[in-house]
Every structure is written in C-alpha cells, then in structure tokens.
Amino acid sequence: MTRTPVTVTVTGAAGQIGYALLFRIASGALLGPDVPVRLRLLEIPQAVKAAEGTAMELDDCAFPLLSGVDIFDDATKAFAGTNVALLVGARPRTKGMERGDLLEANGGIFKPQGEAINAGAADDVKVLVVGNPANTNALIAQQHAPDVPAERFTAMTRLDHNRAIAQVAKKAGVAVTDIKKLTIWGNHSATQYPDLFHAEIAGKNAAETVNDRDWLENDFIPTVAKRGAAIIEARGASSAASAASAAIDHVHTWVNGTADGDWTSMAVVSDGSYGVPEGLISSFPVTTKDGKWEIVQGLEIDEFSRGRIDASVAELAEERDAVRKLGLI
Numbered sequence: 001m002t003r004t005p006v007t008v009t010v011t012g013a014a015g016q017i018g019y020a021l022l023f024r025i026a027s028g029a030l031l032g033p034d035v036p037v038r039l040r041l042l043e044i045p046q047a048v049k050a051a052e053g054t055a056m057e058l059d060d061c062a063f064p065l066l067s068g069v070d071i072f073d074d075a076t077k078a079f080a081g082t083n084v085a086l087l088v089g090a091r092p093r094t095k096g097m098e099r100g101d102l103l104e105a106n107g108g109i110f111k112p113q114g115e116a117i118n119a120g121a122a123d124d125v126k127v128l129v130v131g132n133p134a135n136t137n138a139l140i141a142q143q144h145a146p147d148v149p150a151e152r153f154t155a156m157t158r159l160d161h162n163r164a165i166a167q168v169a170k171k172a173g174v175a176v177t178d179i180k181k182l183t184i185w186g187n188h189s190a191t192q193y194p195d196l197f198h199a200e201i202a203g204k205n206a207a208e209t210v211n212d213r214d215w216l217e218n219d220f221i222p223t224v225a226k227r228g229a230a231i232i233e234a235r236g237a238s239s240a241a242s243a244a245s246a247a248i249d250h251v252h253t254w255v256n257g258t259a260d261g262d263w264t265s266m267a268v269v270s271d272g273s274y275g276v277p278e279g280l281i282s283s284f285p286v287t288t289k290d291g292k293w294e295i296v297q298g299l300e301i302d303e304f305s306r307g308r309i310d311a312s313v314a315e316l317a318e319e320r321d322a323v324r325k326l327g328l329i
C-alpha cells in the first residue's frame with residue numbers, strides 16, 4: 001500500500017541548517033523509513049536560487065521517499081497543507097543590533113508565518129521553531145495562529161539536551177544511551193538550566209553518580225549553556241549539522257513517542273507547571289505519545305534548581321514583554 005506523502009515545510013531552506021536538514025528529512029530520518037515526504041521550501045527572494053540548487057541536489061540523491069520539492073518566497077503558499085513546519089529561517093544578530101532590534105526583525109518574520117500557518121496548514125500541523133530567539137519566535141507565531149491549538153507550537157532545546165547528554169556521558173565514561181531523564185529548563189539561551197538532579201546514569205541518579213558539585217555547577221552547566229558560542233568561536237559559523245540533527249530528533253520523538261523510563265526536552269507552551277507562567281514557551285521535561293506531548297509532573301525542585309529555572313523563565317517573560325511592547329503579540 002502506498003502511503004500519502006506527509007508535507008514538510010522548511011523555512012530558511014538555503015541556509016546552513018537547511019542544507020544539513022533537508023537531505024535527512026528526504027532520507028526518512030524525520031518521520032520513519034516507510035513515510036514518503038513532500039518538501040515545501042520557503043526562502044527570501046534573494047535566496048530562492050540557492051534553494052533551487054539544493055533542490056537539484058535532492059533530485060540527484062534519488063531518495064525513494066521523496067515525492068516532490070517545491071520552492072516558494074511566499075509564506076501563505078509555502079505552508080498550504082503542511083503537516084510539519086520547521087521554522088529555521090531567522091534574522092541573525094548583526095553588528096550594532098540591540099536585542100530589541102533583533103526581536104523586532106524576527107517579529108516581522110514569525111508574525112506572517114504564524115498567520116500563514118493559521119490560514120492554510122493541515123489540521124494536524126506540528127510546528128518546530130529553530131530560528132533564534134527560538135522560544136519567543138515560537139510565541140509570536142503561535143499568537144498569530146489562533147485557530148491552531150497552542151500546543152502545536154514548540155521551540156527547539158533538543159540541541160541543548162543532546163549537548164548535555166554528551167557532556168555527562170564523557171564525564172562518567174559511559175555511553176550516551178546510558179543517560180536518561182535529562183532536562184533542559186527555560187530558554188534556549190545562556191540562561192538555560194541543564195538539570196542533572198533528575199537525570200539518571202545507567203539507572204542511578206546522575207548528580208549522585210557524578211558526585212562532583214564543582215564540575216556540575218562550574219563546568220557542566222556553563223559548557224552546555226554556552227556551547228553555541230563555543231562552536232561559533234571554533235568553527236567561525238554557528239552549529240548547523242548538530243542543530244539539524246536535533247531538529248530531526250525533536251520531531252521524530254514528538255511523532256513516535258519517548259521510550260518508557262525516559263523523557264526529552266522540548267520548549268512548549270506552559271500550563272503553569274513548575275511555576276512557569278502560563279502561556280510562555282519554555283523548555284520542560286516532556287514525554288510524548290501518539291503525536292502529543294505532556295509535561296512530566298511531580299518532580300521535586302530544590303532551591304538550587306528553583307533559582308536556575310526562575311532566572312531563565314524571567315528572561316522569557318522579559319522577551320515576551322518586549323515583543324508585546326513592540327506590538328508583535
């Protein structure tokens with residue numbers, strides 16, 4: 001039986017994450033080895049030609065699961081009928097740009113994209129925002145899509161999650177697959193809180209197993225939180241293949257479910273859990289099943305973790321207030 005292709009829209013398709021992402025989507029890594037995909041690429045007019053070049057290469061791979069590629073410079077057309085929307089394209093911070101300028105420039109991108117998703121996406125649309133500032137861009141898009149359930153808008157902290165797993169595995173001398181229940185709380189920014197107190201290494205509490213508070217506070221947390229900047233410093237360009245890989249993981253887990261005895265990190269709309277103000281798009285420990293996510297409940301939060309979570313959430317609230325002041329939400 002031939003399945004109907006799933007429509008996946010990728011914005012910023014000609015960018016560096018786009019280049020690392022599209023081939024993996026087309027190969028079946030996003031949705032599974034038996035799910036055909038139809039790609040819709042959105043770019044700004046100046047980058048359409050480059051996107052066409054990428055589409056030529058996609059053709060040249062002869063991916064059995066790829067049933068077509070269309071390129072647009074118009075959001076309404078790009079999101080028509082989309083089932084999975086990956087919002088990667090964003091305005092990077094340039095020299096002399098203040099935070100407010102960055103929020104405003106991105107508001108100009110994510111407001112019309114939210115409206116376009118509202119107008120024409122499929123009823124089951126799932127949205128992942130990768131473009132920075134990811135949590136607040138997701139909030140802007142979500143606020144302009146009133147007919148789409150709010151829980152369908154998510155932002156990416158899976159790269160931070162994967163980075164944290166790699167750091168702990170290295171410290172403990174174990175395989176990455178031995179690390180479970182890791183959580184990134186808050187914003188995808190340097191204030192994020194990678195939490196080892198609820199994580200496990202081979203079934204035992206991770207913080208206790210590592211038993212090195214100095215490393216946890218002064219090495220692990222800052223290394224994970226500032227990893228994006230360290231990559232830019234080393235590579236001369238921001239993380240691209242790892243970001244694309246995390247985007248694949250995020251959607252794959254959302255669609256296919258978390259494993260028993262584990263959870264993932266996703267920035268999702270808060271219902272007030274763990275004192276995070278309702279409506280903010282904040283990273284939480286999340287389980288997924290049947291294409292739906294749920295925030296893990298009942299974790300005990302000690303004073304140290306409370307302070308870290310509150311600081312990152314305060315930054316999210318500031319960003320929300322700033323975009324509200326700019327009339328973007």
Ligand SMILES: NC(=O)C1=CN([C@@H]2O[C@H](COP(=O)(O)OP(=O)(O)OC[C@H]3O[C@@H](n4cnc5c(N)ncnc54)[C@H](O)[C@@H]3O)[C@@H](O)[C@H]2O)C=CC1
Pocket residue numbers: 011012013014015016017018042043044047088089090091092109129130131132133134156157158159160188238239240243
């Ligand atoms: N959440 C996360 O963990 C991570 C987020 N990022 C963010 O992802 C974003 C993309 O990164 P890169 O691919 O490296 O950047 P890039 O600059 O190589 O590509 C961005 C692409 O977006 C396009 N674009 C700009 N405005 C657009 C619009 N309105 N519609 C459609 N396309 C548009 C540009 O033409 C460009 O081709 C950046 O904001 C970056 O900061 C990067 C790494 C990790």
Ligand SMILES: O=C([O-])CC(=O)C(=O)O
Pocket residue numbers: 132159227228229231238239
């Ligand atoms: O800062 C950036 O543009 C890249 C980024 O988000 C990350 O690597 O986590």
